[in-house]
Amino acid sequence: MTLHVQKDGTNVDHIPIDGDVVAGTWGFVINNAQILNGCYANTSGTNNNQVTFPLVLGKGTYEVSMIYPTTPDRGKLDVALDGNIIINQLDQYSVGVVHNVIHRESAVVIRHPTKTISLTANGKNAASSNYHVNCSLISFRRVA
Amino acid sequence: MTYELMPVGKNYDMVIFDGDIVQGSWALVINTAQFLNCYYANSTNADDDEFTVPLVLGKGTYDVHLVYVESSNRAKMDVSVDGNVIINQLDMYAAATAYNIIHEESNVAIGGGVHTLSFKANGKNAASSGYTCALSHISFRKVA
Numbered sequence: 269m270t271l272h273v274q275k276d277g278t279n280v281d282h283i284p285i286d287g288d289v290v291a292g293t294w295g296f297v298i299n300n301a302q303i304l305n306g307c308y309a310n311t312s313g314t315n316n317n318q319v320t321f322p323l324v325l326g327k328g329t330y331e332v333s334m335i336y337p338t339t340p341d342r343g344k345l346d347v348a349l350d351g352n353i354i355i356n357q358l359d360q361y362s363v364g365v366v367h368n369v370i371h372r373e374s375a376v377v378i379r380h381p382t383k384t385i386s387l388t389a390n391g392k393n394a395a396s397s398n399y400h401v402n403c404s405l406i407s408f409r410r411v412a
Numbered sequence: 413m414t415y416e417l418m419p420v421g422k423n424y425d426m427v428i429f430d431g432d433i434v435q436g437s438w439a440l441v442i443n444t445a446q447f448l449n450c451y452y453a454n455s456t457n458a459d460d461d462e463f464t465v466p467l468v469l470g471k472g473t474y475d476v477h478l479v480y481v482e483s484s485n486r487a488k489m490d491v492s493v494d495g496n497v498i499i500n501q502l503d504m505y506a507a508a509t510a511y512n513i514i515h516e517e518s519n520v521a522i523g524g525g526v527h528t529l530s531f532k533a534n535g536k537n538a539a540s541s542g543y544t545c546a547l548s549h550i551s552f553r554k555v556a
Binding site: 277278279281283300301302303304305328331333335367368370372405407409410411412 | 425442449470
């Protein structure tokens with residue numbers, strides 16, 4: 269198998285719609301108050317639920333933005349590239365429902381081309397009732 | 413697995429939902445009539461409102477497509493790459509709101525490397541009541 273990659277990275281907008289499930293049940297949930305009309309989530313709502321997607325990123329420094337809803341039943345979300353966590357235990361809990369929340373990591377350095385992105389439920393806020401985690405879109409915009 | 417390196421940049425589709433604000437207040441607006449269920453707009457409604465996003469493209473010639481919303485309070489908008497205007501004073505005014513308008517700019521020459529892509533209100537139609545810009549998506553399709 270030959271993987272065509274770019275030595276130096278370029279921008280990628282990744283819309284999670286159909287991943288390779290490692291644990292749990294994942295699917296696209298329609299919500300017309302959310303960007304792209306919904307989000308990808310673990311409907312099973314169990315800790316350590318995980319899904320992966322192929323994602324090729326060349327080396328470089330990236331601005332990473334992720335958009336998602338927060339609700340009272342959300343877990344904390346890890347986002348990793350080839351197992352290296354780039355967003356660590358992002359708390360998606362909120363007292364009420366809030367759509368289109370944006371989390372930004374301003375300087376994610378990728379030294380070697382990547383092949384896989386993973387989303388993993390990793391713990392939860394003490395006030396949360398469950399471990400649902402979700403994402404509508406994650407963008408990688410190279411800045412250097 | 414074999415890595416085969418290729419030149420940076422071919423096609424790029426960008427969902428516009430988050431930017432680096434230069435002037436004004438910009439935010440995502442949900443609208444179920446619009447492509448991607450949303451658009452990004454300047455609620456401050458002022459001339460010269462501007463945001464930027466990092467952009468990496470390979471050197472080449474691109475067809476650029478912008479999806480936006482026309483309405484009675486719209487500005488004219490400049491889109492530029494590193495300060496070079498590639499879409500000049502696009503008039504987003506219409507007497508009645510119209511969704512999913514596509515503007516195409518053909519044969520845009522862009523150099524390789526890391527760029528700054530800017531969206532900026534620049535004047536308005538005489539009939540318009542404001543300087544709002546409302547856009548959802550921009551694509552760069554390499555043609556040469």
